[in-house]
Amino acid sequence: DQQVKQNSPSLSVQEGRISILNCDYTNSMFDYFLWYKKYPAEGPTFLISISSIKDKNEDGRFTVFLNKSAKHLSLHIVPSQPGDSAVYFCAAIYSGGGADGLTFGKGTHLIIQP
């Protein structure tokens, strides 16, 4: 049973427009959520996170929104740039547990078109 779901395997967005990547989770124990970015032939790198006590976190062009009642989070990238083309993984964890509890979604391949 998949506890973190990214239902869009791929997303194509024009350069300069907004990219919105979605993620749903089922485990109510999760209280910390993260987005990782992965380029081909490289390991994932941390992008942005949000605690369940917040509903929004911004870092430059990246904003993550959390809707706890819907068990849904989204990553907004504004404006989208060619270098944003990558696979984005949503991840969730119960912060009272160990780091081994980090659970990943399947990833969304974002393609920024010129």
Add this chain to the structure above:
Amino acid sequence: DAEITQSPRHKITETGRQVTLACHQTWNHNNMFWYRQDLGHGLRLIHYSYGVHDTNKGEVSDGYSVSRSNTEDLPLTLESAASSQTSVYFCASSESPRDSGNTIYFGEGSWLTVV
């Protein structure tokens, strides 16, 4: 700069052979992890360690083993490689057992093909 390195980056092996993937980190992190990434599955945890001589099974540990004899290294061994173990393997490390994930550092990956 501190880093985490994996070797080999690419390997082709035959079914039934024993294979070891190396992982070395220079951050002096206590926590180390091995994940595999497969199309349609995202990243799945194979084994992890919270310190020297500590090893634990993850979600997909069957057919794999790890050992932790020092802080820097967590080698992953496939005892008898199977075609189902063809995958990309990522090693990762982090600072504290209560880490919430944002300071997990991943290696660049090891591509393993079992024929």
